[in-house]
Structures are given as structure tokens and as C-alpha cells.
Amino acid sequence: MLLPDSETIELRRDPLLPPEPCPVVWKRSARARRVSLRIDPLEGAVVVTLPNRVGRRHGLALLSEHAGWVMQRLAALAPERPFEPGASVPIGGVDHVIRHEPARRGAAFLEEGVLVVTGDAAFVARRVRDFLRAEALRRIGAAARPHAEALGVVPRAIRLKDTRSRWGSCAPDRTLAFSWRLVLAPDWVLDYVVAHEVAHLREMNHSDRFWAHVEARTPHRQAATEWLRRHGAALQRVG
Template sequence: MVISKLMKMQNNEPEVIQGKGYLVEITRTSRTKTASLKVEDGVVMVVVPKKLDITKIEKIVADRHVWIMSKIALHSTATPASNKQYVSGEAFPYLGRNYRLKVLKGDLGPTKLINGRITVSIPDITQQHHYIRRFLVNWYKRNALKKITEKVQRYEPLVGVETSVIRIKEFKSRWGSCTPYGDIEFNWVIVMAPNRIVDYVVVHELCHLLHHDHSPQFWKEVERVIPDYQECKEWLKVNGHGLVV
């Protein structure tokens, strides 16, 4: 059932094989000795031992084809995560500016921002829109790590702190979190907001390394670096729920 074609992705995107009507995203890890399949948001994913041969992965997927199709069908009847159609010409914000999506049908390739368009190259498959969303999210996550890391490095000396590890995650109801050890996690969705809002979120988390609460001293520290932080805070309150892919 699986078309024997492995697509090596660039920019840390996952390995992908093409099945009959769907793609399969491969995650290799040394933390497992067995393969496991799941369908999440309409996207088929398989987690396998790090050095498992690709032909064995293809057989695992082929043997579970009926199960995979049933899960995809079940997802198609669920309520969509957003009202996006994932078609060429649709707008997606990045750092406060809207960029048009350009979908190219053909060999799978890395998602890129080219000439003012977010370009996704994908085979002509049945469940195409699920994968376009998946590749867009991966693109946002990569760029969020790069952009937020730059901003953290810029604001560290202004706040007077040093960070340890910067991670990009997906939170349901917050924009970031930190630990007393200097580890900071940011919600990748924030890079859809204007630059100044991203600055505020970065400074907010950096200030938590000085004050682990929302005391007057904490907000005074935020205001010292971001004088208009109240406007940024209000912007997120009003517009944050609309930052969706």
C-alpha cells in the first residue's frame, strides 16, 4: 500500500513516505525498541527505533492501512481546528505581517518564505490540507526558535539575566514559562503577532528570572525595558485568540 519513496527533508523537517492517499511522518528515536503508529489532526505519524530500515517501516504502515484510513475518516468528521482552507492565496501572519500561502503540487520540499509568499511543496494526496497545515506549523516552529532566540540574546543584557535553554512548545493558554534555572519555553504561536508583541513576551519571561511572580516589582522591571507593556498586554488579550494556523 505504501509507495516506496522516502523524502529527505531539509531544515530539520521529518522524514516522510507517501502512502495511498496520505503521507506518513517518520520520527526516529533511540528511546524505543518498537514502532508505534498514530493519526493526529489527520496526519499519520510513526515513531520507530533510530536505525530501523525504511522497508520495514513501509511494511508496518502497509499492514495498518485499513486502520489508518479509518482514523483519517474519523478525523474528517471532527470540528476543524480553524476556518482555514490551506489553499494558495490564503493569508497567514508572521511577525504581524500577512503573507500569502502558495501551494505547489509535486515532490515534497521544505516550506520556505520566498518573495513574500509562504511556499509549501506537496504531492497530490487525498488528505492534502492536513499536511499543508502540518508543514506550516513546522515552519512557524523553526522560525519561532530562530527569531525568539535572537530576541532573548538581545534583551538578556537589558534585563540583566542569563538564560540556559530556550525551547519552543505549544501551550493551550499561555505564551511562555520559565524555571529558576534559566530554562525558558515559548509558545510558537506568538511569532504570528507583531514584532513588538513578541518583544514583550520575551521580556516578560526574562523578568520572571528576577521575580517569579506578578508582583509590582515584576511589572516595574517589565516597564523599564518595555515602557508600553500595558498596550502589548492588552493587544494579546484582544487578539491572542485569533493567532491560529
């Protein structure tokens, strides 16, 4: 059963209102036991997952049944913040305007609260993204070092990803992985996520001993988790 990767369909959230366009991403999963819906803030769409041998019409039926919920959640998404001249991008939780200066050198760099991007306009978005990933790696590495020294551990490596549901992870081989989008959050939020994953190098679990290590390193844990709960989805809309 062939499915389109994505499409826009018309959904009616209320019988008395006209239909509205709804972006849909289709997924098929051999592990799925039923049709499911979720909102993907990065795509700005509803993701419909179908088990094998279940047709698109079943997904459309579920969408229609839950049209009110779907359209409400999509409408509540933070606005997209593209990487383009004149737009702003948060770095360390502080908005920086993207300023395109094609004649200058240096790809992309910070200058007095502005993110300067050089070269051809066609490369602005890519250069902003490259800068943010490099800055994320620098800040995460700087945050990890004192936590690792205090806990007497050494990460095997630090990697960056663009995950949608996890801000960080610790693999059995002691590799730490983080979402590059942490660079968009306030530094103290990034610091908590880094300390959390570094603590897993001592305790690969969420035991009382693990949380004691985390609390000792980041007394701002509760504030950081609350900030991510409130604002984390908006970071997925940046870029």
C-alpha cells in the same frame, strides 16, 4: 462511567428557535468539584468537565441551562484559518498567502510576502506548521538575547509549546517556554512576551521590581497586553 471524547449535540439557544449543532469535548477530572463549561477556541468547541462519578446527563443539563451563552460564544469565535494553498497565515502580524509550488525545493520559505510550500500537497499543512515553529524559535531567540544581556541573566533553554492559556512561562530551572503561535502576532507583541519571561530570570514573581524590569525593556507593555486580549483567541484558530 464512559464518556465519548467528543461529539456534536443539538442545543436550543431559544425556545422559539430550532436546535443548532454544538461541538462538545468531554473531560473528566478527579480535581473537579462541580460540572463546568469553557469555550476552547483551538477546538472550536465547548469543553464540559465532569468530576469523577458524575454522569454525562449532568453535563448535558448544564449545557442546556447555558445554551444561549455557549452558542453565542461559539458563534463569536474567529473563523478557522487552515494551512492550505490559497489561504493566508499571519507571520509577524502580516498576512502571507500560502502558495503551493510542488516542483520547487526547500520545504517552506518566505518569498516576497508569500509563504511558498514545496513537495506533495498532502504535506502542505505539516510543512507550514514546521516552518512557523522554526521561525518562532528564531524570532524568540533573537528577541531574548538583548533582554537577557541587559538584565544580566542567561536562560537555560528556550522551548516551544502549543499552550492554550499562557503565551510564555519561566520554570524554576531557568527554562523559558513560549507558545509557537507568538510568531503569528506582531513582532512588538512577541517582544513583550519574551521580555516578560526573561525578566522572571531576575525576579521569579510579579513584584514591583519585576514590573520595573519589564517596563524598562518594553514600554509598549500595555499595548501588547491589550493586543493579546483582543486578538489572542484568533491566533488559536490558525492552522
